Amino acid sequence: MRAPIGDFDTATPAPECLEELTAPVADALRQWQGGVTADQIVYVDTDPRWADTAVFVEHYGRELLERSANCVVVAGKRGAATTLAACVVLSTTRVDVNGVVRRQLGARKASFASLETATGETGMEYGGITPIGLPTGWPLLVDSAVVDLDYVLVGSGRRRGKLLVPGKAFAELPGVAVLDGLGVA
Structure with missing residues (x-):
């Protein structure tokens, strides 16, 4: 199979290589429902040495810069309550934590979750967190620009490998x- 975007040596429908994914991501793909079928999600094997976006696009294709998204975990606080959520924005932008995220979560204060919290709560590796397979009940905030793309490159749950996911x-x-303005320049 040829990857729908990028220049990858191997591309496989994600349901055919669940052993390459973390348990939460593999479970989410096993239970996948919706208009986009699970076999439209493609797993590409990548070298973890090239996980950082700038190095990654140099190696796997410059066009990926405009088609890559980052998934980050945030913590919204109001009084003693903390709400963990995930945010997905294009890699050319940053998450508007103090504006859009804070308002959407109804929080008084919002910030990026610590590495320990992000990896511990998601069961995913730092640098590979993906919106597929998040803990049940978590809010997922996605910038509308991500949804508008035909395919988007995101983490696979591990630093090795990525998922190519139809934007819709x-x-x-x-x-x-899905929110306008979640990702800002």
Whole structure:
């Protein structure tokens, strides 16, 4: 199979290589429902040495810069309550934590979750967190620009490997809110 975007040596429908994914991501793909089928999600094997976006696009294709998204875990606080959520924005932007995220979560204060919290709560590796397979009940905030792309490169749950996901699939994920302006320059 040829990858729909990028220049990768191997590309496989994600349901055919669940052993390459973390347990939460593999479980989410096994239970996948929606207009986009699970076999439209493609796993590409990548070298973890090239995980950082700038190095990654130099190796796997410059066009990926405009088609890559980052998934980050945030913590919204209001009083003693903390709400963990995931945010997905294009890699050419940053998450508007103090504006859009804070308002969407109804939080008084919002910040990026610590590495320990992000990896411990998601069961995924730092640098590979993906919106597929997040903990049940988590809000998922996705920038509308991500949904508008035909395919988007995101983490696979591990630093090794990435997922190529049809943009419209993000709008079908559990707990999702598609928002304009979540990613800012």
